[in-house]
Amino acid sequence: MKHERKISVIGMGYVGLPVTVAFAHLDKVIGFDINNARIAELESGVDKTNEVTPENLKKANIVFTSDPNDAIGTHIASKVVKALIKKGVRVDQAMVTVLGLTFKEDVPDIRNSRVIDIISELREYGIQVQVHDSFAETKDVEKEYRITPQNLSELQPAHAVVLAVSHEDYVSGGWGFISGLLLEKEGVVYDVKGVLDRSSKPENIYLERL
DSSP states (O other), rough: OOOOOOOEEEEEEETTTHHHHHHTTOOOOOEEEHHHHHHHHHHOOTTOOOSSSSSHHHHHHHHESSSSSHHHHHHHHHHHHHHHHHHTTGGGGGGEEEOOSSSSSSOOTTTTSHHHHHHHHHHHHEEEEEEOOOOSSHHHHHHHSOOOOOOOGGGGSEEEEEOSOOOHHHHHHHHHHHHHTTTGGGGEEEEEEESOOOOGGGGGGGEEEE
């Protein structure tokens, strides 16, 4: 199976831009910088640092952005994959549970949610992804994203859990709830909003945060 994985490079300065261009000759790359003027300059095909020629910049398959949300899915997915590898899990045989799909916590609105980016990026690695959301309407999710959320009782034990949306029932369940979703109660947890208590994390769980 061919996977079209996106690469994100943070910072379009003297080092970041040449690296981005080099990768972009191989595949699509997201080039992120917080400086809106810098992004506008690069989008116009000009690099005022003169590290990259206009010709090479034009040929490179790069999406420049100053919006961190554009790169968040790629970033989180890559962190999860690296953590799985560290834990000795074969990525193409991994199961990941994503908790939450709505735009924000404790609401059913799935419009403008960026969680779908995380799911899509994980699937590009060949990972099986199962999704649960306490508030989203199944019919809305199926129509908008062609994903069928599962009930908690239907979720298979996973190698990793991505706590993407901090719904109250997820947060109040704490580590007991999260570890119960993992295979043999150990694995990788990516806490997107940083709501889980780091000090009480079980020793056999590898925790990642933004």
